Amino acid sequence: MTGRSTPPATGGARVEVVGLSAAYGRTPVLEEVRLTVEPGGWTAVIGPNGSGKSTLLRSVLGFHRHEGLVRIDGVPTTGMPRRERARHLAYAPQRPVVPDGVTTGEYVILGRTPHRSLLAAPRSVDRRVVAEVMERLELTGLTDRLLSTLSGGEQQRAVLARALAQQPRVLLLDEPTAALDLGHAQQVLDLVDLLRRQDGLTVLSTLHDLSLAGQYADRLAMLSRGRVVAEGRPAEVLTAPALQAHYGARAQVVPGPHGPAVLPLRAPG
Numbered sequence: 001m002t003g004r005s006t007p008p009a010t011g012g013a014r015v016e017v018v019g020l021s022a023a024y025g026r027t028p029v030l031e032e033v034r035l036t037v038e039p040g041g042w043t044a045v046i047g048p049n050g051s052g053k054s055t056l057l058r059s060v061l062g063f064h065r066h067e068g069l070v071r072i073d074g075v076p077t078t079g080m081p082r083r084e085r086a087r088h089l090a091y092a093p094q095r096p097v098v099p100d101g102v103t104t105g106e107y108v109i110l111g112r113t114p115h116r117s118l119l120a121a122p123r124s125v126d127r128r129v130v131a132e133v134m135e136r137l138e139l140t141g142l143t144d145r146l147l148s149t150l151s152g153g154e155q156q157r158a159v160l161a162r163a164l165a166q167q168p169r170v171l172l173l174d175e176p177t178a179a180l181d182l183g184h185a186q187q188v189l190d191l192v193d194l195l196r197r198q199d200g201l202t203v204l205s206t207l208h209d210l211s212l213a214g215q216y217a218d219r220l221a222m223l224s225r226g227r228v229v230a231e232g233r234p235a236e237v238l239t240a241p242a243l244q245a246h247y248g249a250r251a252q253v254v255p256g257p258h259g260p261a262v263l264p265l266r267a268p269g
């Protein structure tokens with residue numbers, strides 16, 4: 001044990017967002033957002049560009065000033081020490097800062113920071129967790145490569161690996177598939193889904209790809225201009241009228257065995 005005051009909690013945590021409002025300067029970006037993710041649940045926040053999805057995730061993390069409450073298993077995160085928060089929540093940002101001169105292995109092991117003393121060398125458990133996560137994300141062969149030399153999709157998998165190495169109770173993913181080809185997108189989402197089922201990990205993600213959102217998340221929250229305009233099971237939220245109203249999109253929603261997929265339709269004529 002490494003200077004930890006409480007043993008790590010296991011399994012996913014309940015995340016509650018209550019009346020969350022946020023702004024950039026005087027411009028409101030989120031208004032009275034309310035949502036709950038049950039332990040082991042996966043809620044994908046969807047919505048058109050600029051609707052506030054990333055700001056919502058960053059507010060839940062405490063990276064962006066906001067009004068309202070975020071509770072993890074009933075405990076408000078306001079005033080929670082950063083290190084304790086990091087033992088509950090891990091975050092994979094949409095646009096990660098890629099440090100110069102750092103190898104992929106060194107980067108991923110940073111995910112273990114909340115679990116060990118600041119200056120101590122990584123322990124065998126840290127190395128084992130990192131090795132397992134890197135293996136599952138097909139990153140083992142890239143361990144000694146400089147992170148800055150990885151392709152966009154490889155970097156995105158390294159960012160996810162770092163978040164998973166944190167062994168969080170809640171995983172916050174901002175556009176985890178944005179730079180990934182179809183196969184790697186499915187691989188990453190399958191892994192997140194597996195961890196959710198095996199360990200009860202709670203997931204709150206943004207996802208632009210509505211077909212992936214509809215098939216992987218068990219709940220969707222649709223944001224439009226900073227407000228939740230629909231929330232529920234994917235088939236309830238992904239409807240052609242809602243896509244028309246909030247995205248200005250023509251689309252057909254196709255039911256599937258694991259949830260709906262969205263087929264964009266070109267303009268007639």
Ligand SMILES: Nc1ncnc2c1ncn2[C@@H]1O[C@H](COP(=O)(O)OP(=O)(O)OP(=O)(O)O)[C@@H](O)[C@H]1O
Nearest residue numbers: 024025029047048049050051052053054055056206
């Ligand atoms: N640092 C900032 N300063 C000022 N405005 C910002 C800043 N960051 C974001 N915004 C604005 O806040 C709004 C919400 O941005 P946010 O990135 O949360 O949206 P999003 O739904 O994640 O968008 P996208 O789908 O394009 O990634 C947008 O209008 C954006 O221009």
